[in-house]
Amino acid sequence: MRIDVVTIFPEYLEPLNVSLVGKARARGRLDIHLHHLRDWTTDVHRTVDDTPYGGGPGMVMKPEPWGAALDAVLERGAEELAGRGLGEGAVPTLVVPTPSGRPFTQELAQRLAAEPWLAFAPARYEGIDRRVIEEAADRMPVVEASIGDYVLAGGEVAVLVMVEAVARLLPGVLGNAESHRDDSFAAGAMADLLEGPVYTKPAEWRGRAVPEVLLSGNHGLIARWRREQAFRRTLAMRPDLVGRWEKAAFDKHDRKA
Numbered sequence: 001m002r003i004d005v006v007t008i009f010p011e012y013l014e015p016l017n018v019s020l021v022g023k024a025r026a027r028g029r030l031d032i033h034l035h036h037l038r039d040w041t042t043d044v045h046r047t048v049d050d051t052p053y054g055g056g057p058g059m060v061m062k063p064e065p066w067g068a069a070l071d072a073v074l075e076r077g078a079e080e081l082a083g084r085g086l087g088e089g090a091v092p093t094l095v096v097p098t099p100s101g102r103p104f105t106q107e108l109a110q111r112l113a114a115e116p117w118l119a120f121a122p123a124r125y126e127g128i129d130r131r132v133i134e135e136a137a138d139r140m141p142v143v144e145a146s147i148g149d150y151v152l153a154g155g156e157v158a159v160l161v162m163v164e165a166v167a168r169l170l171p172g173v174l175g176n177a178e179s180h181r182d183d184s185f186a187a188g189a190m191a192d193l194l195e196g197p198v199y200t201k202p203a204e205w206r207g208r209a210v211p212e213v214l215l216s217g218n219h220g221l222i223a224r225w226r227r228e229q230a231f232r233r234t235l236a237m238r239p240d241l242v243g244r245w246e247k248a249a250f251d252k253h254d255r256k257a
């Protein structure tokens with residue numbers, strides 16, 4: 001997967017060089033290119049923002065630098081991907097992190113993980129001039145996504161979240177290929193349930209023993225206990241998900257009947 005990020009704070013994305021994402025890059029699973037938005041400004045002050053039409057607080061990111069930056073991203077990326085035989089005229093899916101976007105969920109992460117090329121447009125200030133997103137949508141898929149109901153100073157932190165959530169789903173990135181099978185929110189038997197408690201050695205620690213069932217070696221009992229624990233945790237922490245899970249479980253049973 002190729003990932004391009006256009007930003008005025010490339011240093012914010014340094015964490016993409018370490019740990020899981022860093023290893024994926026070193027193994028050639030991920031090819032990440034950072035682009036400094038100010039490289040596409042034309043004035044001596046390298047200005048990327050201006051006052052909002054219609055008045056109001058803060059500043060808005062100007063369309064010209066973004067338009068030129070996205071042109072360059074598409075040109076360079078298409079050349080590189082064509083060189084790898086990934087179809088002439090390939091375009092990225094443009095991901096715009098914004099508090100006014102659709103929820104960034106495990107399902108959306110799975111969808112993005114299936115794409116060969118993603119481009120991220122993190123905004124600062126009050127956001128990017130709307131015409132940039134509209135013009136981009138004329139030439140590539142655009143996904144505006146929020147990582148939660150809160151506002152950040154800039155979208156770069158959301159890019160880190162989204163890239164990590166996507167990268168860990170790429171083949172060969174997580175050590176144990178099954179690791180994300182039972183993730184919270186993953187598809188499959190634990191779909192829509194939160195992950196239950198996990199334990200490791202020692203069997204007793206500060207007077208607290210690991211639940212007996214996990215030491216039993218009875219995989220059927222262990223699987224049932226884990227599902228029950230996941231359901232309890234979901235009921236406690238995210239009762240809103242229980243309805244979805246019950247429906248999915250019912251539909252599955254109903255289909256069998």
Ligand SMILES: COC(=O)c1ccnc(N)c1
Nearest residue numbers: 098146147148152154155
């Ligand atoms: C500037 O970007 C944000 O504030 C942002 C981006 C994505 N998700 C959010 N919840 C906020």
